[in-house]
Amino acid sequence: MKNRDTLFAEFIEYLQLEKNSSQHTIDGYKKDILDFFLFMDEQILQSLSAVTYQDARIYLTKLYENRYAKKSISRKVSSLRSFYKYLVRESYLDTNPFAQVSLPKLEKKLPDFFYEEELEELFRSIDTSTPSGERNKALLEIMYATGIRVSECAGIKLSDIDFSSSVILVSGKGKKERFVPFGYFAKEALHTYINSGRKRLMKGQVHPYVFVNQKGTPLTARGIRYIFNQLIEKAGTNKRIHPHMIRHTFATHLLNRGADLRTVQELLGHSSVSATQVYTHVTKDHLKNTYMAHHPRA
Incomplete structure (x- = not known):
């Protein structure tokens, strides 16, 4: 052996x-x-x-x-x-000593998300009069519009965006590719940023990546997290933010407004529906709270 x-x-x-x-x-x-x-x-x-x-x-x-x-x-x-x-x-061994080892039961933690009014407040706090402001607006719009991961967002290239069909080709986990649609607000913000803010931020750099930092080099996942933390501080909210919250918010808002689980699974790029089902717990809580607040005999 x-x-x-x-x-x-x-x-x-x-x-x-x-x-x-x-x-x-x-x-x-x-x-x-x-x-x-x-x-x-x-x-x-x-x-x-x-x-x-x-x-x-x-x-x-x-x-x-x-x-x-x-x-x-x-x-x-x-x-x-x-x-x-x-x-x-591969026939190197006959048995797997870890096959019967039981895994510890994990506590199911519900994902953090923004309520619609909280997200609107975050959008309003962005100053779009500067190149970095245009970038930040496009960054937040595209992440909320698509629910993509931070690493997926950092990897978007200009050639991945189809403005005529309003879809982005996203390279996900395991290099699996999927097309994700985006709406009017994201389209406008992205179009403005690419044709204005990005050109000014590039400073002579030449590369295909959409989102760039102040030096014109591609924005990293860590850079995106830093930007989001700054946005939260500026918005004056006490809620702690991590970029994955935008992904959670995307899924939660879709389900709250009637989207089916399979569609949300496909949009998120989850390999199985079980990974998406955690969001149904959030939406059930939302439904219960709405019912208790508004039903005459609740």
Whole structure:
């Protein structure tokens, strides 16, 4: 049997070439598996085939003792389960010691979102008299109009936007592409920014990315988060913001206004509807609160 470093390298190559996993996902697998290799060394486990179900249970106990969050433990166990599943599939091993290890139950946390009036206040607070203001308005409009992830927004190129059909080609997780529509307000803000603010911000730079920073270079996901934090401070709201809240708001507002779950799933780029169902809890609360506030016999 090949040594563990060779098998580890083959697994990473499998994630890159066959699974088409994102670099963020691959980095997560690397860290989780290398952490387990340290545990193997401590336990004097000479090879991957020497690891038993009992060893997997001991590792799980150690993670709890080191006070890892339940979410982190679940991710680590899932990573190792996938690694061993690959080894079994490739006939390097007969059994997967992590197959029967139960994952800790995670608390279901409802997504934060903006109410429509809060979002309107945020839009109104943007000063569009400057190039960066035009960019910020376009950034907020397009993220709310499409529900795309921050990383997806940072990756938008000029050639990805079809103004005639009002759709954007978005490259999502695992490099999966999807077309996402956008409405009138986003179209106007994006058109103004590209033809005015972006040209002034570019400062001689030449690249295809839509959203740029003050130096004219492509805006990163971290840069977008910084901009959103500034917008919230300027709007004077006490609510803490993270860019993913705009994605949550997009989904929640669509469902509140009658959109079906499957359509929202497709727009968000979720691989399964279960990832989208969390938003139904939010909309149910909204319906209940509206009912209690307005029904004569509530």
